[in-house]
Each structure stands twice: as C-alpha cells, then as structure tokens.
C-alpha cells in the first residue's frame with residue numbers, strides 16, 4: 001500500500017472518504033460507533049478496528065469524520081497517548097474556535113493536527129469538483145497531502161487551525177444569503193401566478209449577471225474611504241424602500257430585506273448617507 005491510514009466515522013462522508021482512500025491504494029483501517037457500518041468496508045478490503053485505540057494504532061495518519069466537535073473530543077481525548085507522534089486530520093465540521101481548541105489539545109499531547117473543511121457532498125469526494133480546505137500544522141499537511149489530494153482539490157489555508165472552518169463558514173454564509181434571495185423573488189412573483197421554476201430561472205440569470213459586482217464591492221472596502229461616488233447609502237435606502245413596499249403590497253413579508261434596510265438606516269443616522277453603500281461592513285463588525 002501507499003501508506004496506512006485510519007478513518008474514524010463511517011457516516012455518509014466518512015464512508016465516501018474511506019472508499020476513495022482505499023481505491024487510491026492506501027491500506028485503510030476503519031472504526032465506527034455502530035460497528036455494522038464497517039461491513040461493506042471490510043468486504044472491500046479494509047480492516048475494521050473494534051476500538052478507537054486499535055484503529056488509531058493502525059494508521060500513521062488518522063482522519064476523523066464524526067458528527068460534531070463533541071463527538072470528536074469524546075473519542076480522541078481518551079487516546080491522546082496513542083496519537084502521540086501521529087498526524088490527525090479532523091474533517092468533522094466544527095467552528096473556528098472548536099478547531100483551535102482541538103489544535104491546542106493536540107499540541108499539548110505531541111499530536112500533529114490539521115483541521116479540515118469539506119466543500120463537497122459525499123458523492124463529489126474524489127472528483128476535481130470537491131474542494132477541501134486545511135489549516136493547522138504545516139508539517140502535518142505535508143505528510144498527509146498525497147492522501148488528501150485523492151479526495152479533491154486540497155488547499156492549505158494557514159497555520160491558524162481555525163481558518164479552514166472559518167473560510168468554509170464565510171462561504172456558506174454568503175450562499176445562505178444568496179439563496180434566501182431566490183425565495184424572496186419566488187414569493188413575490190407567485191402572487192401573480194408565476195411558477196417558482198420560472199422565477200428561479202430568471203433569478204439565476206440576473207444573479208449571474210450581477211456576480212462580478214462582488215469584486216467592485218471588495219475594491220470599495222479595500223479602498224476604505226467610501227467616497228468613490230458609486231451607489232450611496234441614501235440611493236440604496238430609496239431603492240430598498242421600494243422593494244419593501246412592493247413586497248408588502250403583494251402580501252409578502254419583507255423581513256429578509258428589512259435587515260439590510262436597518263443597516264442602511266443606521267449608517268444614514270450616523271451621517272454617512274452620502275457614503276458608498278458597502279460601508280455597511282462597518283455595521284457588521286462588532287468591536288471586541
């Protein structure tokens with residue numbers, strides 16, 4: 001084999017990862033809380049370990065694909081001694097602070113720790129469309145990299161263990177806000193009988209045309225002066241007020257838009273009505 005790997009957790013994602021690693025020529029030892037899920041992996045040539053300690057002992061790199069931070073710590077903490085000197089790649093979704101806490105725990109125990117974020121669904125594992133972000137111990141990344149690159153496009157995001165999950169969550173936050181936009185448009189248009197499918201198609205084309213505008217917003221933020229003469233807070237407030245009125249007149253709540261409107265009102269009240277509207281970012285930053 002190309003190397004000995006351990007996969008802890010055989011849910012939808014852990015199974016896809018174990019299968020891909022095995023298919024890429026690695027000897028894979030698997031462990032899962034519900035032992036029955038190891039069956040197909042054993043049939044395909046993997047070893048099943050009865051305990052986490054046994055599983056950890058079999059691999060030089062241990063990939064963790066459990067449910068959440070708590071389940072990771074529940075099973076890793078008791079085997080800290082067995083993990084000493086090994087590389088742990090935690091692909092479980094956690095918050096940046098949780099990732100940093102696990103990294104600190106690993107450092108205390110002499111474990112090379114890499115925190116990962118998977119920007120893919122299980123079916124995409126092993127295809128170039130899958131993107132996986134890693135942050136933490138750079139040496140651990142160098143060691144695990146050949147195996148990690150079989151899972152999808154791999155990117156090292158830095159030594160701060162929280163950065164991979166932070167980036168994952170920032171991108172998911174952007175997606176979340178964008179997808180809410182589809183529902184707002186569909187809710188407005190269905191008041192005149194338009195199908196969701198038709199509105200979604202038009203919305204997709206419109207959003208696609210608008211996507212490059214994101215970089216212009218970034219340039220305004222980077223400039224830091226908010227006086228480029230682009231769309232102003234006051235201009236945007238008026239535009240948004242029309243959207244809110246139109247929505248309500250159709251019997252559709254404007255709650256999603258009101259959040260944006262409130263931020264603009266706060267800026268106007270602070271005397272920034274003439275500023276470029278991306279100054280909103282100031283209202284998002286909570287002073288610590």
Ligand code: NDP
Pocket residue numbers: 009010011012013014015032033034037065066067068070071074075091092093094118119120121122
């Ligand atoms: P599943 O719900 O399919 O599987 C969950 C896994 O976690 C199972 O192996 C389950 O074991 C195990 N588990 C849950 N609680 C515990 C516990 N207390 N102790 C031990 N094992 C436990 O989830 P996925 O495989 O889809 O997701 C795994 C991770 O991957 C999650 O963090 C998820 O956010 C992340 N991820 C998933 C994506 C996806 O599209 N599925 C996309 C990106 C990230 P058991 O079989 O015994 O229940």
